[in-house]
Amino acid sequence: MIDQKFLFPRVPVAVVDIGDTLEALLIRATLESMGAVVTLHLPGTPGDFLTLLAGGELVHQHLIISGHGDENGFVFGEYIEEIDTSMLIEGSLPPAVIAEHARLDGKIVLSTCCETGGKRYGDAFVKKGGAALYVAPDGSPEGADAPLFVHCFFHALLARKQEARAALEKARSYDEAAAMFVGHWGRR
Incomplete structure (x- = not known):
């Protein structure tokens, strides 16, 4: 991506809106304020979402x-x-369906969706994907807590240039709601 070759490189981040457009737009603006170049994906169907997760190098x-x-999983309705x-x-x-389709080699994936932080999701995205x-949250954070967590995590990652592990711990330490977000790690 050309933005990474700038004198002050901009990190590409994808935001996938699967049902909370206001949150997705807030997250997009927050990331752009930290110098990221953001692609907003608006998959119209569950199949579109799975196509995106299977994108490999294109993601x-x-x-x-x-x-x-x-x-049951990510709500599509x-x-x-x-x-x-x-x-x-x-x-x-x-x-289980995510595990069948995801091809996210080496990516960092963050979900704001309630109840998507458990082991089955970690295995689907990390072990299989x-x-x-x-x-992701292993519970149900209040509406404003998820974008705040995203801000804290990416502020540490992008603005402070911390490693992902340190960024996650920093973001989780903000308060009890932030501690609801758990990380599942792939091989190092």
Whole structure:
């Protein structure tokens, strides 16, 4: 990406809006204020989302999934009959389907979606999908807590140039809601 060759390089970050547009736009603006160049992805269907996760080299090094989650997975909701939703459970995309499609070799993935931080999700993104780090809430943070966590994490990562492990610990230490975000690490 050409922005990385600038005198003051800009880090490319992808924000994927799967159902919380206001949050995604806030996160985009926050990242841009820290010097990142942000690509906003608006997948219209669960299949589009899976295509993005399978993108391999075409996916930016940093990927943020903005949306909602529940006990079944990433919430997509209902679609017209012509849209393939066979991979959804009660309108949500489970981690087993992510594991089948994700090709995120060495990427840092952060989800703001409630209930997507458990071991099954970590395994889907890291063990099966190849991500270097997957971060998500293992619980249900309040609406404003997720963008605040994203800001703290990426401020440490981009503005302070901290390693991902230190950035995660810094962001998690902000308060109890931030501590709800857990990291799943790939091989070093």
